[in-house]
Amino acid sequence: MLLQVDGLCKTYRKRSSVVLAVDHVSFQLEGGQILGFLGPNGAGKSTTIKMIAGLISPDEGDSKVLGESTKRHRQRALRHVGAVLEGSRNLYWRLSPLENLQYWAGLRGVGKRDAVLLGRQLLERFELSDKMNHTVQQLSRGMQQKVAICAALIHQPDLLLLDEPTLGLDLDSSDRIQEIVLELVREQGIGVVLTTHQMDVAEALSDRIAIIQNGRIVLEGEKREVLDRFEGNVYVIELAERVPKELRPELERAGAVFEGPDRFRIPVDSSEDLYQVVSRLKPVPVVRIEREQADLATVFRHYTHKEAEQGSV
């Protein structure tokens, strides 16, 4: 197992207020996989990632990277980890991309010759070779982000932690970063924990999904399974005529959402339920019944809203 996160907890205390930021968070990740680690603002993503990166200590729990405990063998565990936590802020603006990579290589115990060799290879892969002699401050935001990712990869980690890697980038830069991350994962078998609020990015890249809300994991699983499980639930039903007025309250009680006078979405638990809905609509002819294609944004909304409602009871 590449990453094993076990019962991480973290409470922040500030004057009189106490925030339980991370509450017994556990998940796993194999090499060659990307985990989309999702959650609303303040849910506990960054705190969890910082604990895995060894930047803050958990109150409870541990994370193991390739079997090495971050608590007991910090150096050994963190040798396998690269992180881009605050965008390009881990870069020196007056240095060139290669000088930045050499600096990080030095901190990570990579020899000088390897640092230059690996640095050049990485900059080439990220299409930055022609920017070798510029300073970082002369680069575009997308390029700076690429350099930050190169810096996190300079010691050839097995696990890459990426916090909002494509935030604020234009489509081309965002697409290119996504492609390169996928290449690294597929070709070199590294594992990635990716936090993002961009659901399309998470859906495109992730093999697994974990959703955190109020410091607790509310959903974890294979992306395909998560989407499939959800897909079974909601149907779009379209009629040849308006939905009869007298039926609307009943359908609404069953969870129907009307998208037009002759069209609604409704969650059903079984084919029996679906049959009942259709029979209630008779004699109005049904022209379309289709299972809704769930996307990650829908799943995310469902789990985070549900949890918020439960939390407020």
Ligand SMILES: Nc1ncnc2c1ncn2[C@@H]1O[C@H](COP(=O)(O)OP(=O)(O)OP(=O)(O)O)[C@@H](O)[C@H]1O
């Ligand atoms: N250094 C700190 N001191 C006090 N409270 C903190 C600190 N860092 C985070 N918190 C609190 O801990 C909770 C979790 O924050 P965290 O930054 O981990 O969430 P997040 O999911 O990364 O949010 P975002 O998506 O907004 O970046 C929040 O309530 C936040 O206010």
